Amino acid sequence: MCDPAKRDDIFDRLKYIPIGSDDVYLTLSGELRTRVNYFSNPQGRKSEHQRQDSYRIFVGTDLHIGEHFRAYGELARGPMDGKNIGSPSGTLSNDLLVQQAFVDGTWQVGQVDVGARVGRQVFIDGSNLLLANRDNNTVQTSLTGVRAWARGSTLRADVFDLYYTTYGNGGIGDDPIDWGRRFSGVTAGIVLPKHLFGGSKLYLDPFVWRLRNREATWGTETAREERIYAGAHLWGEAGPVTIDWTANHQGGSYGSRDLDAWQVLLAGTYRLGKANTAPRLGLHFDYATGEAPMGRAS
Template sequence: MRSRSSYQWVLTLGADLHLGKHFRAFGELARGPMDGKNIGLPSGTLSNKLLVQQAFVDGTTEIGQVDVGARVGRQVFIDGANLLVANRDNNTVQTSLTGVRAWARGSTLRADVFDLYYTTYGNGGIGDDPIDWGRRFSGVTTGIVLPKQLLGGAKLYLDPFVWRLRNRAVTWGAEKAREERTYVGAHLWGDVGRFTIDWTTNHQGGRYGDRPLDAWQVLLAGTYRLGKANTAPRLGLHFDYATGGGAYDGSKLRNAFAPYGNNIYYSYQGYLTPTNLVALAPSLTVSPTRTLRVTGEYQFTWRDTVSDAVYRSNGTPFTGTAGVGGRRTVDVARLQAIWSVSPRLSFTGRLEHAFAKSGLTAAGYQDSSYAALWASFRF
């Protein structure tokens, strides 16, 4: 295999203007170039000379005991489960969308309504990051604070959601067609004693061209703290199931899809995404000191449907994997260390080795290793 190495950095500059209590204007520029060896043609989210990352205005007020507001413009939008909508911290620049969102938030209930368009990122200056009018993300996310008496003092939150993702040109297999995908699901998260849970399930319906769409995702993660202190070791386990099928045989499309989720959850290298995926991963997190946290994990990965492909983090298939090889795709061993030197300075190191299995090796793919180091300084 050909090795590659790269270095990149990102600088953001923001301005926040408040006009009285109820009106605000916010702008943010970002610069994040990439350079190195054998980096190919990086996307605009990985290498961008300059872009307007956010530019919005919002208005807020209070009606009774409820905070209400609306925001219009380009914005970072992450109201939802991390595996479905996320900043994607492996990218140089954050995912931002353009449109409108409005919210109402009380002490135990909330609702967030939105209608947003994606951004097409170029590698150059401010002028090459236009709105992509062909990709539209809209819906409503609600939130319920569950009663603490439910499980003896538990702090749990339930976020039901209904979303629609529309894309004028989606490629599955050899076909490109318009897709309208509707998500109906819920996100349950919080603490139950020493347990921390993060559970998401959703059904995805709609149409892909003239074909019906019928897909599911069940994404379950949890940790158990082995002592009373926050620095006590934690045992973790996550299980993820995302349906697959229909991309290559013209039948009902069963490939699940996340709008813009946190794909490094499955592989730092971008090997996997919750499409045609079954994953099981135990982990252990230890904190040798108050400022250092180390997590080790080993993930076993299969595909739901062998006749369909193995899919990368950007939603594209590994060429030649559809119908080739077995159900096992790749095992992923990885280690992450986060050293919080001070409230403003932190370092993150990541190591990973991917052991290719028959679902990939039968198509000619091999093992792969990865190492990265980040420094973050806020001033």
């Protein structure tokens, strides 16, 4: 967007606002979403219906300082009204919050791009059935900490150490870092050979993650919980077939009890025709098992 000849939209000018020189500039962004959720017999009990009228408003500013450094800030507002909404959580109704505020730097070492990001950020990686930003909510999940990466043409490695944000319903001052909920780990990425299956674009992302909650509640009991995820995510396309497969083992402990569970999450489609607009047949299969002492499922 620094080239005026390429600006063909009224908002393109907001994507490049120079500050003093060509390589120091602002990019502005925003999102406005309205959504209505209607529930008859909420929570499966015969009762008056519930209607949630939610509004999502994001405003972001991206400051680029040269080729290697940037700072990003994002304010979010999520008002909600409707009927019988009760006491919605801070992820569904929030007057104002800092949803993201981070700085990052990127460099090129040989043929490898390396970088690091520090601050509050929306973080997703790997299978969206294991880790997602909860986009259904008015406010997305954000975490605070550090993420670093190294990425080549066929390999990548991401490491992270993050803490969750606890959302209130009011203004900016009631969304503190929850130092008791820590998420850290490593995710790798491998571009598989393109000649597989007669031509494909497939990617394998093995991962090892650790999720710790110092005060996890199960029923009436509160204890320290630590979960270790070890698995892999295979995704991409091969001819008319798309796949999104995840296998994951979940270990760790809850209080004095061990956790031991497996998850196999399989999704895919088959395109009925050569055009990208052709209809597709899809299949989604999930399998999970768990074992813990005293009959408690993990």
